[in-house]
Amino acid sequence: MNQETRQCQNCKQNFVIEPEDFQFYEKIKVPPPTWCPECRLKRKMTWRNERSLYQGVCALTRKRVISIFAPESKIVIYDRDVWWSDQWDSLKSGRTYDFNKSFFSQFRSLLENAPMPAIFNAQSVNSDYTNHSGRSKDCYLTFAGWTNEKVLYGNKIYLTKDSMDLLSTSHSELSYETIVGTKLYRTFFAVNSESCGESFFLYDCKGCANCFGCINLRNKSYYIFNHPYTPDEYLKKLEEFNLGSYLGLEKAKQNFKESGFKSLHKFSFLVNAYNSTGDNLTNVSNCESCFDLFDNARDCKFSINGGVVMNDIYDTYGAGEHVELSYEIVDSGLNAYRLINGIIVWGGKNILYSYNCHNCNDCFACIGLRSKQYCILNKQYTKEEYEELVPKIIKHMNDMPYVDKLGRTYKYGEFFPPELSPFAYNETIAQEYFPLTKDQAISQGYRWKDPDTRDYKITKKPEDLPDHIKDVPDSILQEVIECAHANPATAGCNEQCTQAFKIIEPELQFYRRMNLPLPRLCPNCRHYQRLKQRNPLKLWHRKCQCSGKISDNEIYMNTISHPYHEENHCPNEFETSYAPDRPEIVYCEQCYNAEVV
Numbered sequence: 001m002n003q004e005t006r007q008c009q010n011c012k013q014n015f016v017i018e019p020e021d022f023q024f025y026e027k028i029k030v031p032p033p034t035w036c037p038e039c040r041l042k043r044k045m046t047w048r049n050e051r052s053l054y055q056g057v058c059a060l061t062r063k064r065v066i067s068i069f070a071p072e073s074k075i076v077i078y079d080r081d082v083w084w085s086d087q088w089d090s091l092k093s094g095r096t097y098d099f100n101k102s103f104f105s106q107f108r109s110l111l112e113n114a115p116m117p118a119i120f121n122a123q124s125v126n127s128d129y130t131n132h133s134g135r136s137k138d139c140y141l142t143f144a145g146w147t148n149e150k151v152l153y154g155n156k157i158y159l160t161k162d163s164m165d166l167l168s169t170s171h172s173e174l175s176y177e178t179i180v181g182t183k184l185y186r187t188f189f190a191v192n193s194e195s196c197g198e199s200f201f202l203y204d205c206k207g208c209a210n211c212f213g214c215i216n217l218r219n220k221s222y223y224i225f226n227h228p229y230t231p232d233e234y235l236k237k238l239e240e241f242n243l244g245s246y247l248g249l250e251k252a253k254q255n256f257k258e259s260g261f262k263s264l265h266k267f268s269f270l271v272n273a274y275n276s277t278g279d280n281l282t283n284v285s286n287c288e289s290c291f292d293l294f295d296n297a298r299d300c301k302f303s304i305n306g307g308v309v310m311n312d313i314y315d316t317y318g319a320g321e322h323v324e325l326s327y328e329i330v331d332s333g334l335n336a337y338r339l340i341n342g343i344i345v346w347g348g349k350n351i352l353y354s355y356n357c358h359n360c361n362d363c364f365a366c367i368g369l370r371s372k373q374y375c376i377l378n379k380q381y382t383k384e385e386y387e388e389l390v391p392k393i394i395k396h397m398n399d400m401p402y403v404d405k406l407g408r409t410y411k412y413g414e415f416f417p418p419e420l421s422p423f424a425y426n427e428t429i430a431q432e433y434f435p436l437t438k439d440q441a442i443s444q445g446y447r448w449k450d451p452d453t454r455d456y457k458i459t460k461k462p463e464d465l466p467d468h469i470k471d472v473p474d475s476i477l478q479e480v481i482e483c484a485h486a487n488p489a490t491a492g493c494n495e496q497c498t499q500a501f502k503i504i505e506p507e508l509q510f511y512r513r514m515n516l517p518l519p520r521l522c523p524n525c526r527h528y529q530r531l532k533q534r535n536p537l538k539l540w541h542r543k544c545q546c547s548g549k550i551s552d553n554e555i556y557m558n559t560i561s562h563p564y565h566e567e568n569h570c571p572n573e574f575e576t577s578y579a580p581d582r583p584e585i586v587y588c589e590q591c592y593n594a595e596v597v
Contacts, residue, residue: 008036009408010043021301024314028327028340030413037289037302037315041537044317044330045430046418046446047343050132050143050155051524052427052496056118058082066128067118070449073422076115083117083368090114090369094379097393104402104410107353107365108420110377114367116356120331120344132318132331140504141523144318152507153523155530156292156305164510165519167530168280168292176514179533180269180280188514189253191533192269200243201256204266204596210234212241213256215263216596225259244469246517262555265584266592267542267576277575279535282307291537291577304537306333315415317429328415341415352390353416364390406445424449426496432531435494456500458482462520469517476503476518483522495528535577542580544570544588551585562594 001022005014015036025032033040049068056067058079069075078088093114098106120132127136135147142148145157151166158170165177172184181190185197193202199211207219210231214223222234229237242248273281278290284297284307293300294307297320303313306320313319315328323333329342337349345351347359354366361373362383369375374386381389397412404410404417418425425431425446426438438448460479466472480500485493501522511518519526545552548567565571572588587595 004032006032006034008039009034010039011036021314024301024312024327025413027312028325028338030327030340031411032413033315034409034414038538040315040328040415041302041304041317042430042434043415043418044315044328045433046423046425046428047416047421048132048317048330048429049423049427050429051141051527052423053119053129053131058118059115060088065118068120068131069116069118069422070424070427074112075422076113077118078115080117080119080121083115088115090372091375091378091380093367094375095377096379097377097389099392099396099400102400102402103353103365103393103397104417104420106377107367107416110365110367111355111420111422114378116368138506140506150506152504152510153526155527162510164507165526165530167527167534174514176510176516177530179530186514188516189256200238200241201252203256203260203263204269212238213252213259215260218597225255242468244515244517246465246467246520249517261583261585263585264551264556264592264595265578265586266596267544267574267578267586267588270589277539279539279577289539289575341413343416362386364393404445408445418446421447423447431494431496432528433537437494451499454499456480458500465518465520467517469511469515472508472511472518474508477505477508479503481518483525484520485522485525493525496524498522498524536579537577538579539575539577540579542574542576542578542586544572544574544591545585546570546587546591551587553585556585558591559595562591564590 001019003019004017008015013036017032054067054070056065056077058065059076060078060082063079065079067077069077121130122134124136127139130136130139130142132143133145137149139148140152142151142154142157144155147159148157149161151157151160152164154166156168157166160169160172162173163175168180169178170182174186175184176188178184178187179191181193183195184190187196188200190202193205196202196205196208198209201213203215205214205217208217209221211220211223213225217223222229222231224237241252268279271282274285276284276287280292281287281290282294284293287293287297287300290300290303292305293303297307297310300310300313303316305318306316308320309322310320311324313326318331319329319333321334323336325337326339329339332339332342332345334346336347339345340352342351342354344356345354348361350362351357351360352364354363357363357366357369359371360369363372363375365377366375374381374383376389394412402410402417404419410417425441425448427449441448458480460481462482462484480502482500483497485497486499547569550557570588570591574588576586578584578586
C-alpha cells in the first residue's frame, strides 16, 4: 500500500496516511479514517469531562451527589458506590438492535437510559471533588490523578502529597505551581524539572537544590538566575525577593519569564525514546506524533497521556496499563486487547463502540457493563448469535451512516460524533487544548454550555486582598473573593472562569507554611495559566537554531565549540512542538547537550 493524501472530512485540510497506517487499520479490521489526526484528537476530547462538576441526585437512592453530568445532559446517574454495587442490573437497559435506525442514534438512546456513576473516582477517602482519579486521600479539585494525598487543585498528578496547583507532576511533596515535574520537594514554579528541592522558578533543571530562577542546570546548589552564590549569600538574596508578597512574587515571575527567552530550549523532551517523535516521551520505541507517554510504549501513533506497556496503539488519550492493538480510545486499558472506539473501557478484549465497561469480552455498543460477554446494546446473546449479528450491524453502519447537523457522515470505524456527547465542548478537555469561543464551537458543530447563573455576593475584590501572606487573617476563609478575570478589564475570559472563589482551610495553612501570597485567580483560571506554559500537542518540522558560535537570533552565545559542525550552522532537523514563530531558542539534542549536560 502506498502513501495517500486525503482531505479531512471535518477541517477540509489534507492529511497523509502512510503505508504502515494502512497495515495497522487492516490488522484491526477498520477502514482508514476520514478525519485528520488533530480533528480526531479533538473529537475524542469532547467525550472527556475532567473538571466540570455539578450537583446531582442518584436516580436509585435519591441521594445528592457530585456529578460530572449536568442536569440537562439527560444522563441517568447513580452514586458512585451504588453504581459499583449489586443493587441493580445493568442488562435491564438492553434493547434489540433496530436496522431501521442509524447505529449512533441508537447508541445515544442507550446512553440516556443506562445508568452511569455520577463521578469517576475510585478507592478514595474524603476526596469527593475529584474526577477521573483513584486512591486519593484528602484531595480537593484534583483531576486525572492516582495515589495522591492532600493535593489541592491538581491535574494529572501521581504519587504526590501535601502540594497545590500542579499540572503533570509525580512523586513530589510540598510543592506548588509545578508543571511536568517528578521527584520534587518544596519546589515552586518549576517546569520540566526532576529531582529538585528547596527551589523556586526552575526550567529543565535536574538534581538541583536551593536554586532560584534557573534554567538548564544539572546538579547545582545555591544558584540564582544561573549564577552561583554562597549559602549565606543565597539566603540573604532570597529574602530580598520577598516571595510572601503578591507584588514581589509577580515581579519574580516576570524576571524568570524574560530570562527564558534568552536561554536554550531542547527541541523535545525525549528520554530513552528510540525512533520516536513527539514530546515528553520516556522509555518508548517506534512511537510517532505521541505526547506524554512513558514506560514501555511501543509502536504507537497519535497517542497522548498514557503508558505502562502499550503495544500497537493508534489515536488514544489516556490509555495504558498493558493494552494492545487498540484504536480511538479514551481513558482505557488495564490488561486489555483490541479496544476499538471506546471510552472508559478497562480490562477485557474485543470491545467495540462501548462506554464505561469493565472486564468485559466481545461486546459491541454497550454502556455501563461489568464482567459481561457477547452483549450488543446491553442485550445478552449467545456466542453464535453475537458473532452472526455483529457483521450485520457493521454493514448496516456503512449502508445507513449517521449524518450530523453539519453533514459529516459516520460509518463503521469512525469515533462517536461530538454532537452526541453528554458534554458540551467547553465542559471537556477539548476546550483546554483547543480553545474556542461559543460562536466558533457552535459553527463547528459542537454544543456549548453557558455558565450557570451564579448569585455570588462578592465580599472581597482581588485588589483588596492583603499583599503579604503574613497579613492575611483567619477571616479570609469566610470571604467570597472575586476572580481577577471577572473584572471589566479582563472581560471575556474563556477559561471556564467561576467568577469567584473561596480559600479553604488546608489551602490557607499551605500558603502560610510555604510563605506564599494568596492567589488572585479562581482555580479554573489558574489551571489554564499552567496549561499555557505547556507546548501544544502538535509538531512542526524545524532546523536547529545553532549557527556555529551563536544562535540564529544572536541572543545566545555558545559556551563551547560544537565539533560536529565546527563554526558552520548545525545541519540537524527535527520534529518539535515549538512552532516556528515562537521566541524560544530551540537546539537539537546534540547542540543542547553540548551546552547543558
